[in-house]
Amino acid sequence: DSGVTQTPKHLITATGQRVTLRCSPRSGDLSVYWYQQSLDQGLQFLIQYYNGEERAKGNILERFSAQQFPDLHSELNLSSLELGDSALYFCASSAQAGGGEQYFGPGTRLTVT
């Protein structure tokens, strides 16, 4: 158990819909990262927040957005969903703004039908 929690575990929704994925980092960790893992693209970094501020952006679509709240939990919002958005979405946390080990949550499996 990494100490990172993600909800929900599974999500099934239709194209065009909007969903919110939630992540609680390990106690004391200030950085939260979001990754997407699909069959054809592998594990890809989406975005990072550090202590409430966006710190780094990766291959995140404009239809996707994220935020980190004062209690340090984070949410990833996916809108206008397409079939290709079906994937595992992982959240990770670390103590530092950059570098060091990242601890991953169990993931949310999103299926868009």
Next chain:
Amino acid sequence: DAKTTQPPSMDCAEGRAANLPCNHSTISGNEYVYWYRQIHSQGPQYIIHGLKNNETNEMASLIITEDRKSSTLILPHATLRDTAVYYCIVRLHNTDKLIFGTGTRLQVFP
């Protein structure tokens, strides 16, 4: 793009050492080598990292060549639970994201 090259798959007998190679010929002086693994579809798990010296922890050992162009992750006594995809990642120590390649799928057999 990932800056590492790993064999796509390897087999190892239970109880034997698993030696997973990684080539990172373009590594720069301030980049570290990190290893993670992913068991089935679980979240990736940190294993070990190093800069130029060999490193050992409770999970594994990391051997980095003197020229730093390649490294080997060693699981000293592989168990069935070590069956996973192992990712070798080159990374500046103060950067944020992890860039995952395709990794090595290690199959440990009885």
